[in-house]
Amino acid sequence: MTRSLGVCYYPEHWPETQWPEDAARMAASGLTWVRIGEFAWSRLEPAPGKLDFDWLDRAIDVLGRAGLKVVLGTPTATPPRWMLDRHPDMLAVDAAGRPRKFGSRRHYCFSHRGYLAECKRIVALLAERYGANPHVAAWQTDNEYGCHDTILSYSDAARAAFRDWLAQRYQSPDALNRAWGNVFWSMEYSGFDQIDLPNLTVTEANPAHVMDFRRFASDQVVAFNRAQVDILRRYTRAPVAHNYMGRITEFDHYAVGADLDIASWDSYPIGFLSDRLEATDAHKADFLRQGDPDFQAFHHDLYRAVGRGRWWVMEQQPGPVNWAPYNPAPLPGMVRLWTWEAFAHGAEAVLYFRWRQAPFGQEQMHAGLLRPDSEPAPGLAEVETVARELADAPMAQAAPADVALVFDYASAWAWDTQPQGADFDYFRLCFAWYRALRRMGLNIDIISPDTDDLSQWKLVLAPGLFTLPDTLRAALPSCSGAVVFGPRANSRRPDFSIPPDLGPSLPGLDARVARVESLPPGSALPLANGGQFVHWAEELEGKAVVVLLREDNRAAMVRAGGLYYLGGWPSDATLFSILSDLCAAQGIATRDLPSALRTRSDGKSRFWFNHGASALEWEGLHLPPASMLRVPA
């Protein structure tokens, strides 16, 4: 596997006379890839049917001749203003019932058929023209599905499509009524056309209703993406990617990924720390200019699964951004660190966003590798360093992990639908488990809930997996080590009803969840060993072997052979202790790393990452602040 660098570029933003110099500088900086075109619809088709691809021909030619490989994006994330005249009802509608207006981006409803047809048309035109272009070495569909809360639309188009989807799924209103339990509160329907979207109800809508809406919304994204991929495949053999955004869980990334060749994502460590991470103020202050030490790694491991091994960072933060509540500048060294961390986790390519900071538009405060005056921004020198380091030292192909963590989008929707505690969230739960493993210094694989073979891992963790898919259930025996299910795992059947045996209904494990409780911040349920559950605790019944007790002598964790069930949400310290013991039992060697230090091995090398603002000494190594050190594994 080659590891390469690249950059996002918008030739339409700059005078054509500047393109050759830009291309030459990119190449000279050690960049290989250049992504273009994904927001350029208004320049490709300035008026309906009036096409102007010449400039793109020339841009690709200039870039290609400089030795760069082009990733060409389909421009469907930014329909031009004239599209709205043709399809006035194409706008997504928010949960309050308001159309989301033109004037930024992603202002379309995934369920609008007219807009879908327009997307197919423009993708076909692009694919036909550039599918065989030797410089176009990869494609990207749309951009950042789900960014700005754009998956859930409450439009007329969405309602109509949802009714169709339900009719397909349930065939009869009676079947739907039974599945949803609509006898409750007289919510029964006599026809699919009576069913509305589950927003603006007086109190919460039926969770089964909400959950089907969430499934539907995800399916619409998958279908939208597939329509583009299907067209691209007809004209090109280049790999097709989508680039996902961090901590977006409103659609099933695996399902979209199944139609792609490459998964990519957008890594904005400092923006994410400020914008989308639950953490203490102290933690956020410690990592103010570095980002969280585990957040990117989680996504790296996630997209390795989504891309079935092939994954990129399509947009890597190179400096301060514009969109988070606060936007500090990265510490010197972090751009290099982030890039190497992606490679250590298996990225094929890391592209920076963007080449030159634009002096206009919504992202004018978003740093690039160049400043608006074309001078190098501080990140560029770090990129050049990485390019040299990469050239000097190839990496191993594979990076084996002993531990796998199941991450499931449907569970995220289920927790959203029924959090039961005001601040509960599935991502937050999984991320806490992931962080505990990272603190142990382990390589981790994130895996889909549809994984059908667990034989390669010694320890498989599945906290919060609301409904256990048949595939994973069938795969359980394939794991020779331990499989640990966590709180709320398999607590619902696919129709969102409580299982007759109350769950978790795990094969061979005699354990039932007799009762659950959610706890506010500051409250905890003590365990017998000094640990504690926070947020969530379950009362377990059954004859399974108890491996951990609550202080009230109820079971906290039980097992049957290698199958474990943990009936609560452990505090971070308790979780570390529990998972450490499980690792030890499986013969997995662990560390106890300081919060700023992280590591990953590719089998040949061990990479050490000091995310801290201070130097660290560890295992005889000296790690300067914000640094990566690579040693033989």
Next chain:
Amino acid sequence: MTRSLGVCYYPEHWPETQWPEDAARMAASGLTWVRIGEFAWSRLEPAPGKLDFDWLDRAIDVLGRAGLKVVLGTPTATPPRWMLDRHPDMLAVDAAGRPRKFGSRRHYCFSHRGYLAECKRIVALLAERYGANPHVAAWQTDNEYGCHDTILSYSDAARAAFRDWLAQRYQSPDALNRAWGNVFWSMEYSGFDQIDLPNLTVTEANPAHVMDFRRFASDQVVAFNRAQVDILRRYTRAPVAHNYMGRITEFDHYAVGADLDIASWDSYPIGFLSDRLEATDAHKADFLRQGDPDFQAFHHDLYRAVGRGRWWVMEQQPGPVNWAPYNPAPLPGMVRLWTWEAFAHGAEAVLYFRWRQAPFGQEQMHAGLLRPDSEPAPGLAEVETVARELADAPMAQAAPADVALVFDYASAWAWDTQPQGADFDYFRLCFAWYRALRRMGLNIDIISPDTDDLSQWKLVLAPGLFTLPDTLRAALPSCSGAVVFGPRANSRRPDFSIPPDLGPSLPGLDARVARVESLPPGSALPLANGGQFVHWAEELEGKAVVVLLREDNRAAMVRAGGLYYLGGWPSDATLFSILSDLCAAQGIATRDLPSALRTRSDGKSRFWFNHGASALEWEGLHLPPASMLRVPA
């Protein structure tokens, strides 16, 4: 008076084959009452005019033959989906102008005439069929008026009805303009059809306008309920109840109650602690799994007044619920404690919600007496204990109180309309006074502001009573002890104008409120005796005898004979001191109980309730955690 137990049951949720066993288990558990039917409209009338009452016949028969008495609910809280096709404009509209959609419950506007007619139709059908049924021993109208913020609707139907209501009240626009002071800001109307609902105004609407809207909204509920009661009376002699929800103040419960035989309410101590109580984090942590020690008692005493002596708990929390921000499980013992507390306060019956936890629908996380797998939930054993204890030891008929607290819904609306301090609330004020009295170990009566005889109490308290009704004014001499009015009492005339003498305008009391101020959290106004006012302080004038001074030597409390006026919102400690002194002056013996310990006497027995998670020793008694102890009075 008999004291009995019961349960809420939904035969339509379960296979008919299960009904006999359920009924037998209820009876065997010591339950007498079973409430059914209140959400079953879609099963009673699956399509417009297509009636199916047979299953209900059979359910009543099964339950009745098991020895249970049925409370039959009218199903008007959950109109079926087809109702919306017949009356598309029946939906309530929220303050932002958005219709509140179908998909949960209570999605109707009280002012919609078409829906009212449908309600009358279904109630008449039910009453005709079951009015003389020997097993149907009580009726319930609708369910939880006001739950989910459903009293105030800003629909077209509400606007039209409000205009009619105003035309009735004022007869001419000029009279309304004068009453409201519409000359202010040129708000004068020349016709009733010019008057809109007071939402979405640029800044606050005229408080007189808002207050009339609040009165109107309450009247609509009273009329809606009365329409049902009037029909039921034609067909049945069984008592009619409505069950109210905790801390709902948007309509006048006394006025609804005047048409009922029994008031009942829904007691969810742990849900309320999390969801609708102002308290410190420490207090909430102390009572996390017990609920607040005074919140239920307040409502017990309130509904005793609303029901003119006859009141029930129609829904008693038996375990964790689903709807609060956080939902912990009750400590062992609390279900028994809560039940006994209701009886000690005079409840005729306590019904638990619900029999079996439903595996589907919005309340699938709401515990019942049985788990979804039909095994007993922890609460059931405590219910059985209470049933045995009740059988062993009957209670006294009456429970005299020396102290009465006036609670007035119109004052709640007035405080909402014009809080003057951002976090001020009438319930909060009254509850602070109530808690102080409870801490003294007193029996308390809550009374309506229309009480016409005060002779039975030694001390009557009326904090925050915005407008003193003529009836209560006339009754003041009937009190041989003391009557204490508190901050803002009688500060407005019925038209919401400031009285010409500035208030409180109490007979024989020469005191005027010269100026008031509201204070933010953390600020206080010191009193001369070391106490303090918080939230609110008034500068009093006049020649009334000063019984308490502020540190600035202004009067804090004044009196004329047994009539007192307290010009501020005392801190909890100050309030306890003031009310203790008043009790002592009236010869009322008081205690100073720890925060977890509460008591009530029925004249024959004294009941001690330890709401704490730790054991207590008190007056020679040992009270285990979460326990009730009954001793001779």
Next chain:
Amino acid sequence: MTRSLGVCYYPEHWPETQWPEDAARMAASGLTWVRIGEFAWSRLEPAPGKLDFDWLDRAIDVLGRAGLKVVLGTPTATPPRWMLDRHPDMLAVDAAGRPRKFGSRRHYCFSHRGYLAECKRIVALLAERYGANPHVAAWQTDNEYGCHDTILSYSDAARAAFRDWLAQRYQSPDALNRAWGNVFWSMEYSGFDQIDLPNLTVTEANPAHVMDFRRFASDQVVAFNRAQVDILRRYTRAPVAHNYMGRITEFDHYAVGADLDIASWDSYPIGFLSDRLEATDAHKADFLRQGDPDFQAFHHDLYRAVGRGRWWVMEQQPGPVNWAPYNPAPLPGMVRLWTWEAFAHGAEAVLYFRWRQAPFGQEQMHAGLLRPDSEPAPGLAEVETVARELADAPMAQAAPADVALVFDYASAWAWDTQPQGADFDYFRLCFAWYRALRRMGLNIDIISPDTDDLSQWKLVLAPGLFTLPDTLRAALPSCSGAVVFGPRANSRRPDFSIPPDLGPSLPGLDARVARVESLPPGSALPLANGGQFVHWAEELEGKAVVVLLREDNRAAMVRAGGLYYLGGWPSDATLFSILSDLCAAQGIATRDLPSALRTRSDGKSRFWFNHGASALEWEGLHLPPASMLRVPA
């Protein structure tokens, strides 16, 4: 210059028989001015075209004959209800798309042509009738433009007017597309009628789009006001004022003021402290009953600039108000202090709001000089004291200042449009600079960004001035002392694009802003001298002389001769230190006053203001709590 007192009065609220007594008492209390009429449209024109000015004739006559001078307000802030029947689409629309309903005030959209015509009609009628009335000695247009968030309207009328405004400004869609950078995200327009208002977009709208909308919205206010002034000028020689509200920055007060003779504002110190000041809880507690010591002074100095020397306080808080989150009563002495502070800053007149507290309407809890029962409220005696003091001791004409602070409304919009840090605000920045200067005991001038001569000041400060106007740039050499630009100064061109040289692009100063970062609360960037930047820090480049270093050895402040640029937002202590040094360098003597003590000199007298609740000793003076002391300068 005379200094005089006055009061706001609403004859339409009171029986005509009471007017003479009211007028006599006003005059006897030492009041000279009486403002009337500004909310009386419904009484002047009870039905469309049905005029009734007789009562106003009589009211003016009564007041005038008592020796009072009338300020007559145009009643356009409160269109009567019938106006809505004539112009149903005249309502402003909020950012969520909801019309702002009738029922309070200011419910009009500045862009509605029909309403503007109605305003011209009523103003012409008033001007014609009273323009030459000898008792009408001043006029006020409308009232409090912008109060209750009423500048930005998203109505159809506003959209149409915005399109016209853009067409005027850009002439062609292509020019607009280029200026806005609409190639970004395919936001290009082919016609002005495609452009919508920038609300409800999926993510943020183009900042250039938003900024033009802000400019447009301000221009609409200016035009609306000018239409009234133009009519008044035709009929009267009396001066014309508008009274502005505190901390309203949504329109350009200077531009409105350019058409006026007098600027006036509404000084509610205690309301502002609670409602619109960023400060610690401790600070707010210290000044609970006094208001912030610098907030009023800032506005005094601001409106002196807006009124080009002639300014009033049109509404002075005389007691507790109704509209802030919490509404404490002023400490005794504060009404006198506030009044004298206004005079010390140059006010010609201070009018109190209002004569008698109204017993009805939205402001029934707003204190007046009289209580509702016509007894004197506590403030009245302080007013009478000031009247006596004023009579005894005239003041100087001019009050020279060594220091000027540029305050620019367009910069406020720019910071709103692109704060880059979640809690950043231009007013907050400028107020911090102002407070530091006040702490030094200095007289300060606030000046417009269009000031063309800086020769009268030794030190001119311009923090956060987003775009440097040509006039001010040209005036820079006129300053013989120092001119200090602060963070973000001149960081954008008028089209909101980043300058090609990155800014601040100051003449002769070789400095570029290479990179910026925003910091969350609690984070800081240390300076070499022990100080720190908070909120905002910039990395500076260039060969300008470095006068302050960051701890990382980058430049924090640079200079070229007397031109300085400060690349960050200093903490309050750091700012005090920096500005003290700059003052010292310019030979300006400074003090270091306690937080409650402030001073101002008019050249002849020095006024000391103790805003604290405790007495102070300072420079040999004894200052009781809440007091003003005047000593020879």
